[in-house]
Amino acid sequence: MKRRFLSLCLALLLLFTLAGCQKSSSSQDDANKDSAQQEQQKEEEKTPEENTDDVTIRVAGLKGPTAMGMVKMMDDSAKGDAQGNYDFTLAGAPEELTGPIVQGEFDIAAVPTNLASTLYNKTQGKVQLAALNTLGVLYIVETGDSIQSVEDLRGRTIYATGKGSTPEYALNYVLTQNGLTPGEDVQVEYKTEHSELAALLAAGQADLALLPQPFVTSVLTQNENARAALDLTQLWEDAAQGESVLTMGCLLVQKSFAQEHPQALATFLKEYQESVDYVTDENNLDEVSTLIEEQGIITKAVAQKALPQCNIVCITGDEMKTMTQGFLEILMNADPTSVGGALPGDDFYYLES
Incomplete structure (x- = not known):
């Protein structure tokens, strides 16, 4: 009788032990699964950027x-x-x-x-x-001292760069607002690159040009007769009456x-x-x-x-x-x-x- 009772107790103990291990293993598996799912979710939430x-x-x-x-x-x-x-x-x-x-x-x-x-x-x-x-970085540069105002550009030819972009349209706007018609009162001839036009001015092969910095400084450094005659940024702001910035x-x-x-x-x-x-x-x-x-x-x-x-x-x-x-x-x-x-x-x- 005692032996049967002892065997029953041992069997129950073994059963509970196995159940506990299984539960622990299952809990660990669930935890690992949850952790993996969380990591996957984080990866999915990440953008390539x-x-x-x-x-x-x-x-x-x-x-x-x-x-x-x-x-x-x-x-x-x-x-x-x-x-x-x-x-x-x-x-x-x-x-x-x-x-x-x-x-x-x-x-x-x-x-x-x-x-x-x-x-x-x-x-x-x-x-x-x-x-x-x-x-704004545009200037009218001349070799000499004849240009003191926009009106002084009447009848002259200005060499410029930036055809079809801001320099062309900024120049046209300033000329028009000061009563000059581009192509009639003032002729404008365009060169492809700033460096090309700067070289012409520096060598004295052009006497009047529209250029941006830093090419203005380049010309003034190489040609002692050159000067920045008109600041197009200031002329733009004057023409726009403070309503626009170049x-x-x-x-x-x-x-x-x-x-x-x-x-x-x-x-x-x-x-x-x-x-x-x-x-x-x-x-x-x-x-x-x-x-x-x-x-x-x-x-x-x-x-x-x-x-x-x-x-x-x-x-x-x-x-x-x-x-x-x-x-x-x-x-x-x-x-x-x-x-x-x-x-x-x-x-x-x-x-x-």
């Missing part, structure tokens, strides 16, 4: 103020010190970038502001304005890129702002001038003198939108073709933080 190393941004710029603001960023990228991955291309004239932008060969491009509007209309809204990067250059982004890679774009804009801050800090003038020369934009000696007059900025968000709208409205009223035939819609402005 949480790792910007997978995205290489193709960036284009022009050899002038629109690209000078990102030379520090370009240098960091070349050294492997940038947060994002970038592939930079610099061109000598806007028309070199227009086709590739339309074809989607660049994700971000530094171009004249009016060209961004034109491309928005041409691509039916496939590009957006991400930032303003250059304000916003020369900008950063545009492909809309599809902005939608698909918001974090990569945010990283780019952050690094671009840091680059602009570095470039415009007078304490970095010597190093930045070296970087500008290394990128083939202009010589170090000229860059050192010109940088403070280049109006390099990084303006985003609502301020960018307000400044650009006022500028484009004036261009639209003066010549609809200057903005692509119509003012861009609100979706033209990339306002994401």
Whole structure:
């Protein structure tokens, strides 16, 4: 009897032990399963943009103020010190970038502001304005002392660059607002690149030209008879009666890129702002001038003198939108073709933080 009772107790003990082990094992399995499910959910919730190393941004710029603001960023990228991955291309004239932008060969491009509007209309809204990067930098330069006012341009021939972009339309607006008709009262002949026209002025082969900084400084350095006769930025503001700022250059982004890679774009804009801050800090003038020369934009000696007059900025968000709208409205009223035939819609402005 005692033996049967002892056997029964041992059997019950074994049964409870096995049940406990099974329960413990089941609980552990459930915990492991829950943990795995949570990890899977986290992975599914992650967007590809949480790792910007997978995205290489193709960036284009022009050899002038629109690209000078990102030379520090370009240098960091070349050294492997940038947060994002970038592939930079610099061109000598806007028309070199227009086709590739339309074809989607660049994700971000530094171009004249009016060209961004034109491309928005041409691509039916496939590009957006991400930032303003250059304000007024245009001057009428002459060899001599005959130009003291806009009226003094009557009957003269001005050599210029930037046909079909901001320089042409800004000049036409200023001339018209001062009672002069381009092509009749004033003749304008266009050259392809800033450097080409600057060389003609420096050599005395042209006597009157519209040029942006830093090429103005380059001419003044090489030709002692040359002078900056008229500041087109001031003339623009006078003609617009304070209702518009001459916003020369900008950063545009492909809309599809902005939608698909918001974090990569945010990283780019952050690094671009840091680059602009570095470039415009007078304490970095010597190093930045070296970087500008290394990128083939202009010589170090000229860059050192010109940088403070280049109006390099990084303006985003609502301020960018307000400044650009006022500028484009004036261009639209003066010549609809200057903005692509119509003012861009609100979706033209990339306002994401």
